[in-house]
Amino acid sequence: MATLTQPPALPELSTDDLARYSRHLILPEVGMQGQRKLKAAKVLCVGTGGLGSPLAFYLAAAGIGTLGLVDFDVVDASNLQRQIIHSTKDIGRKKLDSAAEKLLALNPALNVVKHETMLSSANALDILKDYDVVADGTDNFPTRYLVNDACVLLGKPNVYGSIFRFEGQASVFATEEGPCYRCLYPEPPPPGLVPSCAEGGVLGILPGLVGVIQATEVIKLILGNGQPLVGRLLLVDALNMRFRELKLRKNRECPVCGDHPTVTQLIDYDQFCGIVPETPQEKNVKNGIPQITVKELKQRLDAGQDVQLIDVREPYEYQIAQIGGKLIPQNDVPQRLAEIDRNREVVVHCKSGGRSQRIAEFLAQNGYPQVSNLAGGILAWSEEIDPKVQKY
């Protein structure tokens, strides 16, 4: 099983420690020695959001000595449905400050290290190198591959969790004997094919479930006890409350942890994931589809221009907020083309502009001569035109 290199001398437990961790100390699998290992351990949580909240909370409670947090975001009202480390009063505050305050309130002896940055190829190795275990609670493919590759290159276990709607995955990657994230997924999906949580939604409790599984694995790795999730992918289906487990194998052809690695240093992960930085010119036309701003749309509507506004979100989103578009959910569009007039200009919108771009491309492919996409979607409309339009 995976074991971690321990520092030569483990720290002693204080009188306060003995009282605080008594329920650990009477567990033979933890005991004094285990609790001292936890106190000596340094764990990095990448992200203090849905997964990072319960993860960091439980690790702090369990007596991890040093907890590093990586985040650069601020707390938003829409985070509070699941990011339990942040409170209503923290809206607008840096997530790092909010999280550190809660963790220190829970356990004042904890050493919290704040890394206020976006993890990148330039800084990842430098940040990760000081930690024993890395827990990946990020929310995008480029950072997932970055964390994996950095962990493999540094020889640090990567405690992985990810979520979508009602479904979660967890595993432990990048140990010496086990597979890495790239053994499971050699390539990321093309951008746009897999919706993000912001687009697809997520059950607020799910990151709690998966984040606590990650915290359990971190503790086990440090204690060197139990069977870690190395070489196993745990699947969580919260809707049916079904847990399944799949076997993962180390891929000898893996480009980063295989026998003949081709990735020997960090790469450009945006490029690897097919995310191309926008040039000013491309901002206005994406994949052949003109991008119209909310201000332009407002001006044209106010001027009485004929614009056919199509809303491709789901009916439950329409109930929350709408800006006068005709609702045709994205998956219904192919069957309902007859309802979209080819002879009028079409502007497609959704929540933030991703789904509507794909539908605009679909309409253009189907012979619609004048189709544009509303950049930023209904969120941009709420931000820039009418704050009464509910954000969600």
Place this chain on the structure above:
Amino acid sequence: MTIFIPTPLRSYVGGTDSISVDAATISEALKGLVQHHPELRRHLFTGEGNLRAFVNLYLNDEDVRYLPAKEATAVTSTDTLSIIPSIAGGD
């Protein structure tokens, strides 16, 4: 056999989480699946008809890539086939 449909693909099969198909091999089962649900095809297969690299298939708890006969592996009605796409959410 039973094919488990992951959340991101359920909207292409009418929202259901599993589908039963009669098939003798894994590739037959997949063929049957996309025949009944043509919208799934582009999510599972490339234009050339190969399985997309970011989609993993598991027969029971084994990765199909590591089965000796791969997609030609024989299946029975009690076997399950899981489609495991990559998800990245966590925030």
